[in-house]
Amino acid sequence: MMKRPTFHWLMVPALLIAPGLAQSVGPSGLIDGRIDSISEQVERRAEALVERKVAERTRERMVNADELPEQLQGQLSELLPVRTRNGETAFYEALQRDGSRAVARQWLITATADELVQLRRPGVTILEQRELEGLGLTVVRFQVRPDIDSRAALEKLLPELSERLDRNHIYSPQSRAAGAVPNGPQQPIASLCSDPVRVGMVDTLISDEHSAFDQASIIQKPFLTMANQPGELTAPRAHGTAVASVLMGQLGAQSRARLPHATLFNASVFYEGSGATSGATLAHLLEGLNWLAEQKTSVINISLTGPDNRILAAAIKSLQKQGPILVAAVGNEGPAAPPLYPAAYEGVIGVTAVDNAGALYRWANRGNHVAFAARGVDVPVAHTNGGLVRDSGTSLAAPVVAALLACSLPRMSKEQAIQALIDHAEDLGDKGRDPGFGHGFLDDQSERFRNPPAE
Template sequence: MIKRPTFHWLMVPALLIAPGLAQSAGPGDLLNGQIDGISKQVERRAEALVERKVAERTRERVVNADELPEKLQGQLSELLPVRTRDGETAFYETLQSDGSRAVARQWLITATAEELDRLRRPGVTILEQQKLEGLGLTVVRFQVRPDIDSRAALKKLLPELSERLDRNHIYSPQSRASGAVPNRAETTTASLCPEPVRVGMVDTLISEEHSAFEQAKIVQKPFLTVANQTGELTAPRAHGTAVASVLVGQSTAQSQPRLPGATLFNASVFYEGSEATSGATLAHLLEGLNWLAEQNTSVINISLTGPDNRILATAIKNLQQKGPMLVAAVGNEGPAAPPLYPAAYEGVIGVTAVDKAGALYRWANRGEHVTFAARGVNVPVAHPNGGFVQDSGTSLAAPVVTALLACSLPRMSNEQAIQALIERAEDLGAEGRDPGFGHGFLDDQSGRFKNQPAG
């Protein structure tokens, strides 16, 4: 989850947008320092407004009503086409009432061959059926008529299957490459362990040709095909390249990769939508997780977020039963935002970001699902076009915890590895586990982690 851009120049217009907020603070509150919290809320509102305007202008620019199916033309303001590299429209993104994104009119369901017959109803078109053996699931992707494109309608149509279906949601790395600044600091990292560990990652494509990965062993597989379409979706590279550089890359000649002996398996699941959007459909995300489940990885890094989803929850639970630990960024939606997934699922290790001083990243999500904090602010990362930049976000903190676990698991059980990190975490918030820092800050470059404990 790489950082969001800031818009300090919008503070005055934002105050006009939210007069009630500005008037609610009396002189005493301001003198007590409350103006800082109000300013952050106002800035957050301003930033959200700008992002909505960017998305609206993008839709106006790239969507042509003549290209839409007749029944979808009435939803023009809520639709955004996603195209293949050949320029063909693969599907349409749509904004849901809860603010999440999904593939328009597409749903997924876990079903047996016998249950598949029950889907053959008027208004339902079966698009694809996949047996994901690594996840222990058979998933069917189907499309519905606009008049039955809701959970209530499908529950009435398919009452016996309604608890095992959900939308083909879209998950986002929230990459903000334009917010990155050149890396001028000479930051060095030390190796955490030399063992030949196997680590998984689900993200964008990685620019393997970057100098940061000269010594790295990276195996990638793209999951960007769309059934009944020719060609693949366009694969972005910035987010995955940045995250991978934290895991197995070198930022300077003096630094060492955190995991010099690792083999990194990367499932490339994110498509490039437009200059303002990117995402991964749930269907592609499941394919990527399924492949990683078959690579005998000890830990999987998931630096993406999205809504709660019945199918994803089942896949995560099944994946955990197979053995690999799952580490996920908690997200960059802000302290007041609701939990994001998969970080908020039980058993997933949710990671937040802090800066050099140990302060929480200003946009980091908070909640009981936060397990650990790690350095994720102004981190030197590889840029896909070469060179390095400094960037921020919970996406860049998650791979630090992934690396620490990968070094522990050859000698420990999953439970022992977690307990070892809890014992070495620096308690920065309220005493004990708290919604901001979780169990505490893991400084992987401190003396606490110079020697991995023997199991």
């Protein structure tokens, strides 16, 4: 999921379409001491206007009824096609009642070879079986008839397996570029350590030809094929490029990479959807996590969110047993939104974003799963077309914490590394750990986070 758009550039047009607000403007500017209130109203109206336009464009890209298989035509208003690079429809995104997205009528289950017999029922079609040895899981992806496309129906059909199945949910990235980096000096970034650490991430592809990565060691592997479909899904690049540039990119002549001697293993799991949307199916996310488990990384950055899912929970638990610390963005759905996953799973380090003044990012999720806050508002990041842009979101705060942990682990245990961050965190919200800032703000550019070079 991407962050909410920034609307300051829309404020003048919004005034033109909001005559009731324009009447309060006089020769000397806004009067009656209501500038803050009026600005908020204008921003809300502008925001609603842009969101309506986005919705209209999305509807324009929806398929006509005659493009759909007959059994899906009744769900037209909730479906969007996802196509391969050669234009073939790979699957349909389906909006669920809880607001989450999933591949239409597709489910995943962890099962043994003997248990697969139970899936051979009328209305159930097995699409593929994956041995995810790095996670220690065997995952089966299957499709069901529309009349049994619910948990209640599958619990009746497969009572012995119902606790180990869930939808093939779709997960979303957690940032979006906000604009060009202004001219002038930027706050320099210093390296955190010179250790040859191994760090993983699941994201979009990275534009590793960008000059920010001239000295970086990046190994990528895409997971965008569909076992039951020809062709490959289209891979976006913007989000992964931005996240990787925070983690280990050199952003300007006066800055250094946070992890200059790291090797970054990137599992590309996001596909390009309709319009400006993108997503990662759970099936592809599991494949990416499985590959990262085999790379023996010390930290894995996960700047994506989505719903709770039994299969994802099992994969996260398996990864945690193997050793790497999992760092995840808490999400950009807003302060009143429910917890998002995997950040909300026990043991995952959930990270929120703050600006340079230490104020929480306005769209950041909150909750008891927030562990730390780091800079993630209007930060410079690498753009896929070259140069830098300003970006915001919890996606960009998570790699800061991932880098801090990666630098600590050569010298400390996992427990000691996490405790060290707790000890050094600046308490910004309510005293002690709170739902907004977690344990507090981690200023990775503070001297207390500098590690001596590895001997």
